[in-house]
Amino acid sequence: MKASAFSYARATSVANALELLVAHGDKAKVLAGGQSLMPAMNLRLISSELMIDIGEIAELRGIAVSGGVLSIGALTRHVDLLRSPEIAAHAPLLTGAVGHVAHPAIRNRGTLGGSLAHADPASELPACMVALNATIVVRGQTGERRIAAEDFFTGIYETALSAQELLVAVEVPAAPKNSVCFFHEFARRHGDYAIAGLAAQAIVQGSLFTDLRTAFFAVGDRPILAKAGAKLINIDVTPAILAEALATLGKELDPQEDQQASAAMRRHLAKILLARCAFALLDRPDLTAGGPV
Numbered sequence: 001m002k003a004s005a006f007s008y009a010r011a012t013s014v015a016n017a018l019e020l021l022v023a024h025g026d027k028a029k030v031l032a033g034g035q036s037l038m039p040a041m042n043l044r045l046i047s048s049e050l051m052i053d054i055g056e057i058a059e060l061r062g063i064a065v066s067g068g069v070l071s072i073g074a075l076t077r078h079v080d081l082l083r084s085p086e087i088a089a090h091a092p093l094l095t096g097a098v099g100h101v102a103h104p105a106i107r108n109r110g111t112l113g114g115s116l117a118h119a120d121p122a123s124e125l126p127a128c129m130v131a132l133n134a135t136i137v138v139r140g141q142t143g144e145r146r147i148a149a150e151d152f153f154t155g156i157y158e159t160a161l162s163a164q165e166l167l168v169a170v171e172v173p174a175a176p177k178n179s180v181c182f183f184h185e186f187a188r189r190h191g192d193y194a195i196a197g198l199a200a201q202a203i204v205q206g207s208l209f210t211d212l213r214t215a216f217f218a219v220g221d222r223p224i225l226a227k228a229g230a231k232l233i234n235i236d237v238t239p240a241i242l243a244e245a246l247a248t249l250g251k252e253l254d255p256q257e258d259q260q261a262s263a264a265m266r267r268h269l270a271k272i273l274l275a276r277c278a279f280a281l282l283d284r285p286d287l288t289a290g291g292p293v
């Protein structure tokens with residue numbers, strides 16, 4: 001199938017894109033890498049009278065580190081994240097996660113901003129941003145808003161962005177030197193959307209987590225920063241403590257059922273992921289006794 005007819009405008013700057021968005025309101029759509037938008041248009045799940053192509057706006061590109069914060073432009077492609085030495089050094093969770101996003105052809109065009117604005121609950125990068133405590137920077141004609149990643153995702157394909165705003169950048173606190181991370185997803189094939197996944201960043205001192213942020217994806221209507229993970233901080237994680245955290249996780253998740261998995265299966269897989277995360281990051285194979293791994 002082909003998309004219904006639309007007009008096309010290439011924005012020359014962020015200011016120009018915002019002018020076009022305000023002038024055309026709900027009739028316009030922002031086009032970045034097109035890897036989610038164009039398939040949806042071709043399937044006629046979405047229609048738009050005007051496509052505003054932001055792909056040539058240089059100020060939306062690039063990765064910079066300053067004052068302990070990584071700033072990543074919205075048009076940074078998945079492949080740029082994968083190859084960036086700055087990302088590998090300061091946000092290794094992203095380097096590990098992005099190879100699971102689709103396939104090389106899609107990673108060559110798809111952008112970070114597009115992935116976050118699209119807000120598929122099964123996407124890897126939104127969950128990483130929640131785990132990394134990132135800030136999403138959005139701009140409208142009246143100025144800039146900075147939104148914690150945890151508050152940015154509001155539902156299935158829904159975010160705190162208004163139709164007249166652009167996502168311009170993401171700011172990620174550089175990972176502390178002693179931090180460790182964990183990324184794993186269950187998918188039918190490598191590159192498919194996850195059936196259940198976990199992105200986590202932690203600080204381990206001695207045998208304890210002194211910080212642990214666990215963001216689950218594909219097990220709810222948005223990335224979920226699990227309270228169960230916080231139960232493992234500053235405590236000797238015995239198999240019994242882990243079992244309690246897994247029980248908490250089971251109660252706090254509300255996964256969807258679809259052709260890939262039942263809600264119960266997704267909840268079960270999420271528990272496996274949390275148990276694996278704990279024993280991998282604490283280097284405690286004995287924790288396998290605490291849960292289904």
Ligand SMILES: Cc1cc2nc3c(=O)[nH]c(=O)nc-3n(C[C@H](O)[C@H](O)[C@H](O)COP(=O)(O)OP(=O)(O)OC[C@H]3O[C@@H](n4cnc5c(N)ncnc54)[C@H](O)[C@@H]3O)c2cc1C
Nearest residue numbers: 030032033034035036037102110111113114115117123167
């Ligand atoms: C076969 C296939 C497999 C895929 N597998 C995965 C996968 O495993 N994991 C995964 O996460 N994704 C997957 N995707 C989806 C895709 O990789 C991402 O959603 C995509 O990269 C989004 O980025 P984009 O630049 O292409 O966005 P676009 O498609 O251009 O835009 C997506 C949406 O975001 C909006 N938007 C884009 N940029 C901005 C901005 N700066 N400000 C405001 N709104 C904006 C657009 O208006 C649109 O609504 C897959 C896609 C395909 C076709």
